[in-house]
Amino acid sequence: MLRADQLRWTGFAGVLLLLVVTALIKGPVLAVGIAGMGLLVLSWFLLGRDVPDSRWLRWTLVLWTAPLLAAPPLFSGDLHSYLAQGEIASRGLDPYTVGPAEGLGAASAMTERVSGYWRDSPSPYGPLFTEFQQWIAGIVGENPVAGLLAHRFVEIAGLILIVWATPRLARAAGVAERVALWLGVLNPLVLWHFVAGVHNDSLMLGLMLAGTALALDALGERVEWARLTWGVVLVAAGALVKLPAIVALAVIGTALARRYGATFGRLVLWGGAMVLAMAFVATAVSVGTGFGFGWLRTLGTSGSVNSWMAPTNWFGFLTGGIGSLFGASITQTMIGVGKVIGYAVIVVGVGFVIHRQLTGRLAPVLALGAMLGFVVVFGPVVQPWYVLWAAIPLAACLPAGRPRTWLTLGLALFSVLLPPSSGNVVGLIVGYAGGAVVVGVGYLLLTRSARPAAAPETTLNQSTLDNSSGG
Template sequence: MTVLEIRRKLQGESLRSLGWQGFAASVMITVASWGIGWFPRNQLSPIARSGFFIEFRTESSGVITCIVLMALGMVWLTRTWVVTRPRVQKSTDITSGQLGKLITMWSAPLMLSFPILSRDVYSYLAQGRMLHADKSPYAEGISALPGWFDGGSDGLWAQSPSPYGPFFLVLARIIFFASNGIPEIGVGLLRIVAALGVLGCYHFTAKLAKKMGQNPNWANWAIVGNPLFLLTMIGGVHNDALMIAGVFSALAYAYDRRPVASTMALAMAVSVKPIVLLALPFIGLILLNKNPSKRARWMVWAKVSVLSLIWLTIIGAVTNLWFGWIPAMFSAGDAAFPYAPVGLVGWSLSKLAGLLGGNALLVNSIVVQLFQLFALAIVARLALAKNISNPVRLTAWSLSAVVLLAPIIQPWYILWLMAFFAISHRVSWTSEKLMIYASSLILVAVFVDQLSIEQWHTAWTMKTFAGVLTVLLFVGLFRFDSTTRRVLDGPFGPLDSAEHRNKKS
């Protein structure tokens, strides 16, 4: 059987069927979120007073049913995504519009879900509330205003400065004002923003993929169609899609030799999440020839730095937040998670210092700053690399260094790394399968960790049940579902070379 014949066999399920399967899976996830998603407790919330939704959360049978629905929905959506893979093997097998329609159907029901996999959206609203009260989220935590806990925010941000840029904070302020403090309206408006971010990702992923010589449909399948991406960005109402869209557009404009547009796009991305400022030197490398002199590098870096500074100054002046995000960006150690490697080291050494009578906070701060300097040294080394034939890949490695050496690593940060590595070069089929398995594993971990279980239920019992059930369902999908197995065992990867070998034989 030839490669083309195998691929036709794998494409047995129609696009219409794949669309409705993903839609049904998302409906199951949405209904499940009503019982185990993050529930608004604000006194202004009409849902908090609704008996319909409370029934899902107060009875053990309702919670268990929602856990089962969520687990089944996540696994079914993953199956739909995997089974779609043969369709994007070549750019001629599916149009951009057809793939966009598929992803829209997979994600549309999530617009009506409670926040899942994260409750950061409530922190967005809390920081918008602070700004509306003339308090700087860069100088104080959200606990500076009374009633923050009832707003649904994670206590992690109670005393920590905001990690977000000025543009997003002002947007959160506008949305808080427009919602009049009603959480459902605020979440709905922020979800529209998140969906626009996903749309921007879809457009600029295709644009950048073409610049990189990649199949744009495959890139969008791998990055935007990933269930972890959709459930995090739309279901979880995250702002990361806006950031990724901004950076991808900046890189694409750089390949078009448009430094003004490129630096403006990057400034907007930085104004959402400042961490992506590290892409600036690599945008400069894209604008250069393949073998530039050191003088040429420094000249172009000076140019893009000045342009970026102009844009960031304008954004800072318009928002009246100026550059408050710079010190806040380096104080993330205050919100370190112990299970991040650097966070674990800092936490352990600070505890030891405390036991010995030392200053625990100072020790933790020193550890975090040392690793931050190490990460910046890696970025500098990559920017000065001799081989600059693929600046986007250098950006991916730089982002990996900064993320993995940070004191806090959120699971969705891995989506950034996947996105940059997937867009930077044509990955092998083995790497693609690793991406599928890693996405599924992270999905299980975040699902269990972010279950919203009311205090009258035994949380560890419910979470153990959810974890075991979801793992078993994913194992069943990858080992016993015949269609999924055929795709995962299929002759994928760089198809052109496979077809060439087949013709020669």
């Protein structure tokens, strides 16, 4: 049987390999970085055979996270947009009206670091995150290294909230806390995109999950209204970082409606209460920060780029490709049609989940994961880190068996879908091929002396999967 400590240090070695090549991420050297990614993914995956205790997992998360704190932004350049938007706000301009090129000047070093897709785009983020951006810009100025460290601190704060909330959601769903931590928090997507990639989704999810955990915990034998109120405020705050967190208010409102009668009238009553609470918090933050409500106009900014991972865009790519054979330029029009269809599916899907939760056929945590699943899959943009919106609550509630196994496999796949940095086609092919060889050798070395053993909670061994008591 593999020892957990072997996997812990193999994963750590993978993180170090990734860091060593971040300054030389070209050509064959990319294979070393991808090999590092693969070793960590492999170590995490094999831990699922016999998940260690929660304390061990938390310390492993600290070990794997620590080196990444010193890494440059990896997997995405969104951090440069964050820094530019913060500088715009710090100069007294409206980040919801002007983009980096207009606000800072096209020749600005900060503007040049922003992706060409977003240099003319205003901020798509909520006023709470924009306030953080402005604070950071006011402290560090245009220093990109200090800005990186400051934003990484904010996202680590979000990760701490996720680590706090996930076991509590797992307890509410009857799932082993250690499995929820391993699958939901220790998974490589969290490390790559919340820590190394510095995405504000970490803060959004941390606030949303912490608020949901507080609110659901308040609905015991006797409703604890103060705790419930704080939970709702935290969820609303998460939505003022990125709007998708708002679906957690639907889960809380439905849980309240079910508690007080599970009727349509109660659903409308408590749903309305959640809407009013969101409006109150949004108004307080929007007015209090001085940014106003301009953020409502820019919510669709991220959808202006046609995401190849979004299923709703595949319709447009396919029909547009067929149309081009006949001289018709219809790709963008059909992508627009696909997005409208996607929005309709989200509305119907969320409504269906609310109905199932109200009638007691879906537990609240599973309802949250399902709603966010609809938002991710049928939204206009899909990025690997968006998968975590649904994956973390699902990790906290899915029972042992095929659903959890499929989630594990999906997270492993998305963890290697993007290279740590861009490269040419030849470099990427060589990089992934070389990385696959190293990971294959690592797997053989790790499992050579392994002996089969039964585990009380497992994801990868199907025979114990189906008989596990973890959910």
